[in-house]
Amino acid sequence: AQKITQTQPGMFVQEKEAVTLDCTYDTSDPSYGLFWYKQPSSGEMIFLIYQGSYDQQNATEGRYSLNFQKARKSANLVISASQLGDSAMYFCAIPSGNTPLVFGKGTRLSVIA
Amino acid sequence: DADVTQTPRNRITKTGKRIMLECSQTKGHDRMYWYRQDPGLGLRLIYYSFDVKDINKGEISDGYSVSRQAQAKFSLSLESAIPNQTALYFCATSDTASGSLYNEQFFGPGTRLTVL
Numbered sequence: 001a002q003k004i005t006q007t008q009p010g011m012f013v014q015e016k017e018a019v020t021l022d023c024t025y026d027t028s029d030p031s032y033g034l035f036w037y038k039q040p041s042s043g044e045m046i047f048l049i050y051q052g053s054y055d056q057q058n059a060t061e062g063r064y065s066l067n068f069q070k071a072r073k074s075a076n077l078v079i080s081a082s083q084l085g086d087s088a089m090y091f092c093a094i095p096s097g098n099t100p101l102v103f104g105k106g107t108r109l110s111v112i113a
Numbered sequence: 114d115a116d117v118t119q120t121p122r123n124r125i126t127k128t129g130k131r132i133m134l135e136c137s138q139t140k141g142h143d144r145m146y147w148y149r150q151d152p153g154l155g156l157r158l159i160y161y162s163f164d165v166k167d168i169n170k171g172e173i174s175d176g177y178s179v180s181r182q183a184q185a186k187f188s189l190s191l192e193s194a195i196p197n198q199t200a201l202y203f204c205a206t207s208d209t210a211s212g213s214l215y216n217e218q219f220f221g222p223g224t225r226l227t228v229l
Binding site: 044045050093100101102104105106 | 146148153154155156157158161171201203205217218219220222223225
């Protein structure tokens with residue numbers, strides 16, 4: 001079964017700085033993907049970025065990028081030029097084959113002005 | 114209009130009551146999911162359905178049941194609510210038609226349930 005670990009319960013970052021949110025995973029499947037979701041205080045789950053295990057290039061979506069290191073089984077989310085609106089919970093999640101997503105426990109990011 | 118809707122958005126009930134949470138989607142997706150979120154525990158899967166005739170238990174199905182009335186509707190029932198079922202409940206959908214194995218899940222706005 002897949003397992004996701006997010007070791008940082010909370011993080012602080014200064015506005016306009018970059019921040020890295022850690023995510024490690026454990027799966028025995030040779031083919032899988034990695035998702036990151038954002039949950040602001042309003043509660044909705046917002047998809048941010050995805051990368052498949054066979055993708056050659058690290059995924060990038062605007063200010064979000066994935067630092068995907070398969071050998072270390074880590075898929076860290078990098079947010080560049082942090083904004084106050086980035087303050088939220090961030091969840092890493094992994095599906096594998098036909099199975100639904102398994103979520104980590106999340107990291108609460110606080111952006112300081 | 115939202116693609117994935119959940120009703121009610123908030124509900125307060127008493128121990129022992131039967132509660133139904135409803136989820137509807139207009140995305141045409143075949144797969145639907147129910148999660149609960151507790152502080153510090155992330156999202157945990159309760160039940161999921163890959164099509165109308167398919168229902169599967171998730172990580173924490175005890176005390177819950179589901180019904181997939183149509184492709185667009187997936188209901189979660191608490192037969193006899195208890196206080197530790199107080200949580201934020203999310204419905205989500207995904208699509209296999211795109212051909213991707215690793216389908217993004219689209220979440221509803223959540224239902225905040227309090228059991229007194």
